[in-house]
Amino acid sequence: MDIDHLMTGLGQRARVASRAMARAPTAAKNCALEWIADALERESEALRSANAHDCARAREVGLSPALIDRLMLTEHTIAKMVAGVRQIAALPDPVGAISHLNIRPSGIQVGQMRVPIGVIGMIYEARPGVTIDASALCLKAGNAAILRGSGQALESNRALARLVSAGLAAAGLPADAIQLVATPERAAVEKLAMMTQYVDVIVPRGGRGLVEALIACARVPMIKHLDGICHVYIDDAADLEKARAICDNAKTQRFGVCNAMETLLVARGIAAAALPLVCRTWRDKKVELRVCPESEAILARAGIGPRTRAVEADWRTEYLAPIVSIRVVDGLDAAMAHIHTYGSAHTDAIITEQHAHAMRFLREVDSASVMVNASPRFAGGFEYGLGAEIGISNDKLHARGPVGLEGLTSLKYVVLGHGEVRQ
Amino acid sequence: MDIDHLMTGLGQRARVASRAMARAPTAAKNCALEWIADALERESEALRSANAHDCARAREVGLSPALIDRLMLTEHTIAKMVAGVRQIAALPDPVGAISHLNIRPSGIQVGQMRVPIGVIGMIYEARPGVTIDASALCLKAGNAAILRGSGQALESNRALARLVSAGLAAAGLPADAIQLVATPERAAVEKLAMMTQYVDVIVPRGGRGLVEALIACARVPMIKHLDGICHVYIDDAADLEKARAICDNAKTQRFGVCNAMETLLVARGIAAAALPLVCRTWRDKKVELRVCPESEAILARAGIGPRTRAVEADWRTEYLAPIVSIRVVDGLDAAMAHIHTYGSAHTDAIITEQHAHAMRFLREVDSASVMVNASPRFAGGFEYGLGAEIGISNDKLHARGPVGLEGLTSLKYVVLGHGEVRQ
Numbered sequence: 001m002d003i004d005h006l007m008t009g010l011g012q013r014a015r016v017a018s019r020a021m022a023r024a025p026t027a028a029k030n031c032a033l034e035w036i037a038d039a040l041e042r043e044s045e046a047l048r049s050a051n052a053h054d055c056a057r058a059r060e061v062g063l064s065p066a067l068i069d070r071l072m073l074t075e076h077t078i079a080k081m082v083a084g085v086r087q088i089a090a091l092p093d094p095v096g097a098i099s100h101l102n103i104r105p106s107g108i109q110v111g112q113m114r115v116p117i118g119v120i121g122m123i124y125e126a127r128p129g130v131t132i133d134a135s136a137l138c139l140k141a142g143n144a145a146i147l148r149g150s151g152q153a154l155e156s157n158r159a160l161a162r163l164v165s166a167g168l169a170a171a172g173l174p175a176d177a178i179q180l181v182a183t184p185e186r187a188a189v190e191k192l193a194m195m196t197q198y199v200d201v202i203v204p205r206g207g208r209g210l211v212e213a214l215i216a217c218a219r220v221p222m223i224k225h226l227d228g229i230c231h232v233y234i235d236d237a238a239d240l241e242k243a244r245a246i247c248d249n250a251k252t253q254r255f256g257v258c259n260a261m262e263t264l265l266v267a268r269g270i271a272a273a274a275l276p277l278v279c280r281t282w283r284d285k286k287v288e289l290r291v292c293p294e295s296e297a298i299l300a301r302a303g304i305g306p307r308t309r310a311v312e313a314d315w316r317t318e319y320l321a322p323i324v325s326i327r328v329v330d331g332l333d334a335a336m337a338h339i340h341t342y343g344s345a346h347t348d349a350i351i352t353e354q355h356a357h358a359m360r361f362l363r364e365v366d367s368a369s370v371m372v373n374a375s376p377r378f379a380g381g382f383e384y385g386l387g388a389e390i391g392i393s394n395d396k397l398h399a400r401g402p403v404g405l406e407g408l409t410s411l412k413y414v415v416l417g418h419g420e421v422r423q
Numbered sequence: 424m425d426i427d428h429l430m431t432g433l434g435q436r437a438r439v440a441s442r443a444m445a446r447a448p449t450a451a452k453n454c455a456l457e458w459i460a461d462a463l464e465r466e467s468e469a470l471r472s473a474n475a476h477d478c479a480r481a482r483e484v485g486l487s488p489a490l491i492d493r494l495m496l497t498e499h500t501i502a503k504m505v506a507g508v509r510q511i512a513a514l515p516d517p518v519g520a521i522s523h524l525n526i527r528p529s530g531i532q533v534g535q536m537r538v539p540i541g542v543i544g545m546i547y548e549a550r551p552g553v554t555i556d557a558s559a560l561c562l563k564a565g566n567a568a569i570l571r572g573s574g575q576a577l578e579s580n581r582a583l584a585r586l587v588s589a590g591l592a593a594a595g596l597p598a599d600a601i602q603l604v605a606t607p608e609r610a611a612v613e614k615l616a617m618m619t620q621y622v623d624v625i626v627p628r629g630g631r632g633l634v635e636a637l638i639a640c641a642r643v644p645m646i647k648h649l650d651g652i653c654h655v656y657i658d659d660a661a662d663l664e665k666a667r668a669i670c671d672n673a674k675t676q677r678f679g680v681c682n683a684m685e686t687l688l689v690a691r692g693i694a695a696a697a698l699p700l701v702c703r704t705w706r707d708k709k710v711e712l713r714v715c716p717e718s719e720a721i722l723a724r725a726g727i728g729p730r731t732r733a734v735e736a737d738w739r740t741e742y743l744a745p746i747v748s749i750r751v752v753d754g755l756d757a758a759m760a761h762i763h764t765y766g767s768a769h770t771d772a773i774i775t776e777q778h779a780h781a782m783r784f785l786r787e788v789d790s791a792s793v794m795v796n797a798s799p800r801f802a803g804g805f806e807y808g809l810g811a812e813i814g815i816s817n818d819k820l821h822a823r824g825p826v827g828l829e830g831l832t833s834l835k836y837v838v839l840g841h842g843e844v845r846q
Contacts, residue, residue: 019789022787022789023786023787104806104808106801108794108797108801108806110806113785115786115789117819200820201819201820221818223820239842241842245844246842249844349838360446362536362837363536364446366442366445366538366835367835368835369835369838370536370835370836371531371837371840373839373840373841373842374838374839374840374841374842374843374844375840375844377844378531378843378845379836379838383529383531383845385525385527385533395644396540396623396833397540397624397644397820397833398821400833400834400835401835413792413807413823413824414792414793414795415792415802416797417794417795417796417798417801418665418796418797419662419664419668419669420796420798421668421669421672421673421676421800422672422800422806
């Protein structure tokens with residue numbers, strides 16, 4: 001079957017199913033989620049055997065151990081999926097809530113109702129867990145979804161998607177509400193991102209290459225982020241121990257995540273005191289230091305190394321590795337200018353005891369998450385209390401930052417009248 | 424100067440100005456708005472003389488009287504601009520408000536701060552009033568803007584934009600925050616819609632042709648609507664007098680507006696009673712009736728004409744004229760199916776006394792505005808209490824329906840810590 005025809009069919013069925021999902025009662029959606037969680041436990045053996053096929057093929061084609069690790073379903077990863085689905089079932093249903101219902105001088109009442117977006121196109125790499133997370137979030141928010149995972153995870157995703165469809169059917173919901181694109185062909189991704197009549201938003205989850213390719217071709221709006229070049233700025237008025245603890249956590253708690261810190265900015269007035277303290281911790285944890293000339297001089301005096309000289313490209317690089325770039329700046333304004341020039345509008349933090357500096361940083365730094373005296377590693381749906389997240393957005397329209405259930409919904413106006421007409 | 428270079432310059436200056444606007448105090452923004460309102464009054468003569476040049480040229484090239492009417496600045500239209508600007512000055516400043524600031528188990532406080540979007544690209548036709556409306560809204564919401572009006576209004580827009588820049592400067596704000604694209608070349612529009620690094624959102628205001636051309640080329644996200652194919656559905660359980668009054672108002676209060684009704688759907692059970700009542704009023708006001716076979720039979724029996732037979736294309740047409748299409752449907756489900764098939768997700772209304780039908784229509788109709796027993800003509804920023812609107816959105820992401828100050832802003836996450844780190 002050709003891709004166009006295949007994808008159009010998926011799109012049409014998704015659009016039809018989305019109408020039924022939009023009016024589905026909360027109880028039915030939760031029932032489907034509970035069914036899916038139970039089935040994941042019950043079918044754990046079968047899922048792992050489907051996954052074993054994918055892993056075997058991945059080993060044959062020489063996939064790296066790190067990628068095979070991501071691909072693999074274990075007892076532990078399945079238990080995490082189950083817990084995730086049950087958490088989403090326990091979250092309040094965002095759909096149908098009416099806010100700000102005010103009476104206008106004309107007599108009409110005007111409010112806003114939270115409604116599902118419609119059809120979500122999810123495009124992701126070889127992490128089968130995303131199949132379940134995304135299904136559960138889309139389902140709870142009353143959306144239909146078309147899932148396009150990596151070809152490397154096709155057997156696993158097929159087995160998982162069958163489970164999801166069975167759960168939907170068991171709850172009296174359309175089994176088509178969550179569909180998997182069951183072909184590894186790349187053309188399917190492009191077609192999905194072009195079908196504006198059937199797909200309301202694309203959520204890509206993967207590396208920069210995937211997102212950039214989609215930006216080049218997509219006509220459907222996207223909820224996306226490209227980079228997490230996150231900064232910590234140690235202000236003149238910083239508490240040194242907070243600075244040390246937060247820098248340590250921001251850089252070393254995990255390396256390969258988008259909310260890890262990549263660049264340290266430090267005010268000139270405190271650099272001689274702060275840099276040796278912070279960098280000693282990093283050196284002990286084998287973090288590579290890429291430094292500006294002023295930092296270089298300070299660290300040399302303190303005898304902290306090895307260090308290399310940072311180049312322009314360092315300020316624009318998301319290392320996702322035990323590497324950090326370090327720059328001394330004049331103060332708050334220079335720090336914010338650096339962040340706006342080189343940052344990716346993901347998450348940026350200031351360490352300061354000065355209220356006015358904290359307030360200026362909060363107001364003026366134009367990033368999805370802006371923090372005072374806290375580790376950027378907190379940026380995420382669970383830490384923010386949103387529940388699970390379907391992705392992160394660095395864009396300014398619609399959802400910004402971690403995107404949870406609410407980001408998968410929209411607000412429409414509702415007007416309650418009693419026969420009023422416009423004068 | 425070539426267009427690329429010209430537009431890049433505008434973009435760079437807008438981006439720089441947007442930073443200053445984002446941190447501008449409310450008092451400064453209101454001071455600029457008051458200055459602009461005063462100057463519009465003071466310079467009324469000069470503005471009308473600039474406008475006279477545009478109108479003379481428009482007559483020379485044979486522009487239709489209706490379009491020249493739109494283009495013309497009169498004492499009345501200038502007074503309306505002044506009142507509009509003063510109203511926007513009086514609206515609360517949306518920027519900086521922090522909502523939902525909750526303490527999380529980790530100790531951090533997480534909330535959302537309303538912030539400007541950044542740089543707005545406004546593309547519109549030969550209505551000089553939009554230059555002032557859009558400037559005032561973007562300014563109040565703390566954004567920079569690049570305005571691209573029609574070449575036909577170039578002299579008028581230049582004079583108005585000079586006033587706006589002077590007002591910004593008088594209030595200590597960057598004069599570059601609002602810039603006019605002072606060339607009539609079409610390539611400037613395309614370039615504006617492509618500059619994702621400098622422009623955060625495009626708001627087109629104009630006919631279907633303009634918006635479709637932009638959809639084909641834009642890479643910057645848009646807040647837009649294409650059509651207003653608005654429906655009124657008279658339910659089995661409708662109050663006939665409400666139905667008559669609302670249908671009359673929805674179709675005839677104004678014809679050329681996007682929230683006027685284009686299609687009447689009527690439940691079979693009430694059609695014989697409702698259609699003659701509604702259509703007699705329309706006939707008396709010379710509204711052309713395009714009817715389905717069942718409506719035809721009912722109207723023939725009632726002796727109401729002239730009527731023509733509706734064809735498939737009628738259900739998809741925004742007449743913007745004294746024409747209405749009429750269709751008898753089985754009931755609520757068939758009406759909603761018709762709306763989802765042929766509608767444009769703008770504004771749709773049900774006339775019913777049945778609570779369950781009203782609630783189903785509200786919940787299930789997937790349009791920007793959904794109404795019960797009220798005229799769709801109410802869909803708009805002023806009637807909804809939002810103040811002035813920069814445009815209307817039929818899309819589901821970000822703003823939906825009338826877009827006012829809030830739609831020109833975004834929410835970022837703010838995190839207040841005390842040195843917390845992630846475990």
